Amino acid sequence: MAEKKLTKLVNKEIANFTVLYTKLHNYHWYVNGPHFFELHKKLEELYNEVTADMDELAERLLALGETPVATLKQYMEMTTIEEATGSENTEDMVQSVISDFEKISNELLEIIEVAEEEDPVTADMLTGMKKSFNKHAWMLRAYLSK
Template structure:
């Protein structure tokens, strides 16, 4: 089952990256929709925090070793750090892209886990994918309500 745990470590790295990146958006978002976006990004980093722990503990439960340093997370994540996004539109767009990237990656892991007879890992990933897909829909709806860029 080494392959499944290797892939779960990538998800662990992605969740850790998102945990930090979503805090950045929570702190630095500005504009007339500040309150709603500030609260939304908090909801999302809370979900990232819960999920990263679930993934790490699942890795331990199936005999693997979760990576646990910032350096390892940066080395293994599929995502890039935040900081370049200035407007709320850019922050939402980047979050949507990141969630879609992560869902695509989790889908491969879920398939691999299923083939390995590890339906519990597949169930966990399906739960994370369902939540991320719901959030992509919500963030897209929020982005459409923001003032159009000049």
């Protein structure tokens, strides 16, 4: 049987969250300057949240009898998130996280619409995640505003 539309879309976010997990670690390690301590700590909070979300989505698919993607090779083929470049300054890092969170929020909105028809429980989970990404993006935008 062909993979369900919802499974395909959720798998893309599993890939995105995994790539973000590494990207947030990259920034957590390489951020520097006068805001090092606050950003180092904030980025840790964010990577912990995205990996918990990733696990929750994968286990939801399993509970539905579906198959979550589970290799880095597949994640890199499916993701819509650009990896860290290694040349970002602190402001670029925060801006890149904001853009990624906004992109994921938009993708989640699309998936929520599909999930509302196919599986309302998954729609509810995705809505909670979207709410949190929106809040983090707002806070990071406020952080960058001068």
